Amino acid sequence: MTRLVTGRSLGLIVCMRCRATVRAIGEGQSACPRCEAPLFARRPRSLSTSAALVITAAVLYIPANFLPVMHTHEIFSEDDDTIMSGVISLAHQGSWPIALLVFFASIVVPLLKLVALGEILFAISRGRVRHTAQRSRLFRMVEFVGRWSMLDVFALSLLASLVQIPSLATVQIRPGAFAFAGVVVLTLLAAQTFDERLLWDAEARD
Amino acid sequence: MSSVIVCHACDLAHRLDSLPAKARVRCVRCRAELYRTNDGSIDTVIALAATALVLFVVANVYPLVALTVNGSTRMTTLIGAAEAFYEQGYGALAILVAFTALVVPLTQILTFLYVLVPLRLGYAAPGQKVLFRILTALRPWSMAEVFTLGAVVALVKLSAQAEVSPGVSLIAYGLLMIAIAALINATPGEQYWRWISTHGPAPRASATRRSAPRGPATHGAAPRRVAEGSE
Numbered sequence A: 001m002t003r004l005v006t007g008r009s010l011g012l013i014v015c016m017r018c019r020a021t022v023r024a025i026g027e028g029q030s031a032c033p034r035c036e037a038p039l040f041a042r043r044p045r046s047l048s049t050s051a052a053l054v055i056t057a058a059v060l061y062i063p064a065n066f067l068p069v070m071h072t073h074e075i076f077s078e079d080d081d082t083i084m085s086g087v088i089s090l091a092h093q094g095s096w097p098i099a100l101l102v103f104f105a106s107i108v109v110p111l112l113k114l115v116a117l118g119e120i121l122f123a124i125s126r127g128r129v130r131h132t133a134q135r136s137r138l139f140r141m142v143e144f145v146g147r148w149s150m151l152d153v154f155a156l157s158l159l160a161s162l163v164q165i166p167s168l169a170t171v172q173i174r175p176g177a178f179a180f181a182g183v184v185v186l187t188l189l190a191a192q193t194f195d196e197r198l199l200w201d202a203e204a205r206d
Numbered sequence B: 001m002s003s004v005i006v007c008h009a010c011d012l013a014h015r016l017d018s019l020p021a022k023a024r025v026r027c028v029r030c031r032a033e034l035y036r037t038n039d040g041s042i043d044t045v046i047a048l049a050a051t052a053l054v055l056f057v058v059a060n061v062y063p064l065v066a067l068t069v070n071g072s073t074r075m076t077t078l079i080g081a082a083e084a085f086y087e088q089g090y091g092a093l094a095i096l097v098a099f100t101a102l103v104v105p106l107t108q109i110l111t112f113l114y115v116l117v118p119l120r121l122g123y124a125a126p127g128q129k130v131l132f133r134i135l136t137a138l139r140p141w142s143m144a145e146v147f148t149l150g151a152v153v154a155l156v157k158l159s160a161q162a163e164v165s166p167g168v169s170l171i172a173y174g175l176l177m178i179a180i181a182a183l184i185n186a187t188p189g190e191q192y193w194r195w196i197s198t199h200g201p202a203p204r205a206s207a208t209r210r211s212a213p214r215g216p217a218t219h220g221a222a223p224r225r226v227a228e229g230s231e
Helices: A046-066 A083-092 A096-125 A132-162 A175-193 A197-205 B042-061 B078-087 B091-120 B128-141 B144-159 B168-186 B191-199 B203-209
Strands: A012-014 A021-023 A070-074 A078-081 A169-173 B003-006 B013-016 B024-026 B033-036 B065-069 B072-076 B163-166 B224-227
Touching (some): A012 B003, A021 B003, A046 A083, A046 A175, A083 A096, A096 A132, A096 A175, A096 A197, A132 B065, A132 B144, A175 B091, B042 B091, B042 B168, B065 B144, B072 B078, B091 B144, B091 B191
Antiparallel strands (some): A021 B224, A070 A078, B003 B013, B065 B072, B065 B163
16 A cells, blocks of 8 residues: 555645645644634644533433423423423324434434544544544544434424413423533534544554 | 645545546545535526525515414414524523524525625625635534424424414425525535635735735745645
8 A cells, every 4th residue: 555645744734614735834823825714733622622522412411311301281281391202202193204303313313423422532532543434434424414403402492482372282491402402512513623633643653 | 737635634645636627536545525626606606695595585584384273373483483492591592593593594695695796796805705714614503404304393293283384484494495505515615715716806906905914925934825726
């Protein structure tokens, strides 16, 4: 196999905003000549910031799934719904495609994000060099599907806005919704602060 | 002339001897997209942005979903949805919904128009570099398509117990989601900067007017660009 040369070894930096390849002069911060965004060889404190966000999201994941996200008040009944019970009631009412979509977006994706990002950050901090290509693919998948977890937050906002008929039924938001949205936003931020190049740096050192 | 492109995702340096006019070049190691020429011209993107703007207005003026119970009807819009969070004491969630489904998509559309229309006419809109940078940074937070499906989910949930009907706005949102996806697809990361160099003012004019205080020559630490995808 031919020897692979990295930008770092050539003294080249790629701008994270406009992706221009730029000759690095010194380690100090400077601005991209094309788009004027700050330049850095690697995103500063990427690993620690990303890890802090993932850990916070993991803690919030527990109330997000166990606390009710909404409370339905009807004439003869009171109901608390969690994210999971929302999926189950969709399945009961026979809307299988929608139930599956919500199950995927609200249950599978957040868990996948936490586990995948956690594994990737742990592997890097331990200097693991194998399976880099797989981890890179995993990260991109997480980045791609991550936004879809907002689905339930949007659905919830519409339910809370529409179902406000005091004589018949009202929907109230419960703190679980806040925790759930927190997990979604924090994991999105964690994926954005993570510098993918850290995955490949270990391989270059090997 | 050959140029060097460094992969933004794995830092591998690539030497490209010539860039084909219509192509997508991927990193040989991590498969990230290094370079892609877009199929649409600047005119296509302006047309798409104008379409998106019209759809956006329709989507936010007309009701999204209507709920009919015992003859009385309740309707809501996207802003109404954010308001519901706010009224129940979840201001942060209201901001999140308004930001991702309303503010960011609108900012994207307006920025495209504000920067590209002058570029098409051959001059640079003030602040275009900052705006293009903001446009790139906002991409992950533009969630019109997630919101549209969220509205469908809410509709299905309610349909079990009440009479619900989708409003004009839901259709407009569905179309808006397609328009924004097409906009994003027609403008791969580097496209803005290619437009600035091909459609912008002649270099000598810009050298005297704009770049004097912050050109690379003025501060010592500034790097020199060695390669650019389009050249």
